[in-house]
Amino acid sequence: MSTFTETRPLVLPRPLVLRRPKSTTGFWSWFTTVDHKKIAILYGATALVFFVVGGIEALLIRLQLAGPNGTVLTASQYNTMFTMHGTTMVFLLGMPLAVAFGNYFIPLQIGARDVAFPRLNMLGYWIVLFGGLFIYSGFLFGGAPNGGWFGYAPLTSTPMSVGVLPGHGPDFWLAGIVLLGIGSTSSAINFIVTIINMRAPGMTLMRMPVFTWMMFVVAFLTVFAMPIITAAMIMVFFDRNFDTLFFNAAGGGDPLLYQHLFWLFGHPEVYILILPGMGIVSEVLPVFSRKPLFGYSVVVFSGIAIGFLGWGVWAHHMFATGLGPVAISAFGLSTMLIAVPTGVKIFNWLGTVYGGAVRLTTSMLFALGFIAMFTLGGLSGVLHSIVVADTQQTDTYFVVAHFHYVLFGGLVFGLFSGFYYWWPKIFGRMLNERIGKWNFWLMLIGFNLTFFPMHIVGLVGMPRRTYTYEPGYGWDTLNFIETIGAFVIALSVFIFLVNIIYSTRRGAIAPSDPWDGRSLEWSIPSPPPEYNFAEIPHVEARDDWWHRKYTEDADGKLVRLPAGGAVEEAEASVDTGGPDGNGAHDGHGGHGIHMPSPSFYPLIVAAGLPFLGYAAVFLNPWLVIPGLFLITFGAYAWALEPSAEPEAAH
């Protein structure tokens, strides 16, 4: 009596209320897809839209500052603009676009058919999209965020009734950051599990392409950094709405605690943003130099070192707060220290290009631009480890110049390099190289016109986050040049959008391996089939795809293997079986490959979260009910729905 067997499966025999979506093509399939490649495209398109929006905000800022006593924006509008520009570019451009590339290429580079949790992947996308729209909906419902992208307490934590910051701005900001944090944490967990569990046979960690490696490090940083900002946001929420005293100096609270919590998240966040760019150029430079990456393991380990050291430098954002000599010396030293692995990487990239058969494609130009601009940004960054200098530079345009050299010159150049490099693989058409060259040179010129003069105006004392300035400080001309530069960048981005449209209409059809690539994504058709790999590859070496195409003769010269040899070899290695055990499923041409089925539930769960966000903003408990209903319904239905429908095999 005490032991009997259960025969029914965990899943329900009938779907709860909703029939399982079947179609994997067409407009509506984008709402229910679990294909990592389609989700990546959604992430990418969303990030590009937010990039344009954040760019428009930047242009408004530059218009306001083009001359002294600007009148384009009021002080309050200016606050909103720089807050939304920063928030957008960090959380809605940088992170989602890196996740887009990671989503598309981590599975392809490690030889997997999808990520570990396809539905969680889709949930993460919806949360990021809804989180972004939620923050922007502040413009409609009583005030967009206006307390800076760092939202320093007690500025943001003072109750609204006190009227320090008008409107619901900080409420939208903090609830939005929590939403975006949930989204990025879920995708980070997904990436880590995918990389740990789903590598193709023979794909050891030290054979992984560097982009995948860097995304691996980034995912760990995200998993550990996001909960800290979430905690800080919850404290601000309670301070603001329930009169707790966390950051209320009058009640004994310590506003500095907020800065510690924020930058304990915020500095790893800097590396969350820059490491994907480093990963992309580490892919691009070897391909267009026809040389393996110089010092692969050093690049990987310096990436890991940056990941660790990134946790020990946060207080260099706070040198002006009076932390005391011991603390600032320690953080000054650690800030110098983190320049070492970063510098090592730069020499590795130069060593890769040195002596190579360099092809100056647009992608390569952006990668080289990355090295040059990022080095400049790194150099001005090291200056901040010199505490006395930093104290002088704090809150001036020098800092703005520094982090734009790192994040625009670094991250954005890296992402554009990735666009030109991977576009043919994703969409099956090449981006136009001629338009691309215009895109690159205008961006390089516009970028330096905009941000280089900021070093100078910063050093002579122009403060950040101040909506206007008087004439006669010697800032006028340089600011005008910066504004012109900003519009040159805008033109460059417009040209990129033109290139996208041109490519869709007339772009050359991309072969599967247009650049003579080195990693596995180039071994499959462009665009890849839904199942990615008809046969799971067996990896024999680092840069495996390259070694299947080329060998070396006795003199050490590259010799191309006879066409077809590589393919036969690959098939032979699959036929021998191997630990993946997938042989039984793998018929020819992908027939019989069992892929996860589309699902409505990620969308439903994610749709519940903004309700909770609005409930937190307006302190309206009624809004919790639809939110919790959607989340609960979606979560149960999700849990009871099998990841792949048994009868849905292709």
Next chain:
Amino acid sequence: MAAVEQVEQGAPPAVPTEPAHTDAQATHSGVISPKLGMWLFLSSDCLFFGAFIATFLLYRDRPGQKGPTPADVFDIPFTSVTSFILLMSSLTMVLALAAIQRGDHRRFRTWIMATALFGATFIGGQIFEFTQFTREGLNLDTNLFGSSFFVLTGLHGAHVTVGIIWLLSLWGLSMQGRIGQHQSEAIEIAGLYWHFVDVVWIVIFTVIYLIPK
């Protein structure tokens, strides 16, 4: 729909809980992906609680605070009892997992319900404690101790509540006969969460209640 019909006829389950492609790759770490994902989530949650515990420690000894102090309001014997009950719920969780792994569904249901009830008792104790403290004049806005204590322990209570709902859901599914012996991993993952919530409470109880000022 073939599998569904089989189920209705009481035939052996034909529905895989994981798509073939994840099964196939499980060799790399030897840990199934959902469990690894749960470990990562819990490691993330560690820093979440870490931030609040650090905040509490920072603020505990601030001078010049008005209102009740920890020594004024804490009822250590009472909280020890509820803490002990929460600790015991980890034991029953282990017994539940062992039962499902043996295929002993009856005991599984008993233990999983016991775990949920122990958790609910703890939450009841917390509600009583909160009410008591409020009556003694400690609120969110009274002093730093009130702010950091209520938010930290309240968020822990929210975690326990989510765990209870999860356990009751598993119990309900098992009553419908939908949790087979081969699905013990699903119980193990719920167990990971439950033990984590428990361990966090051990830290909170030690750091906040037991280590004297």
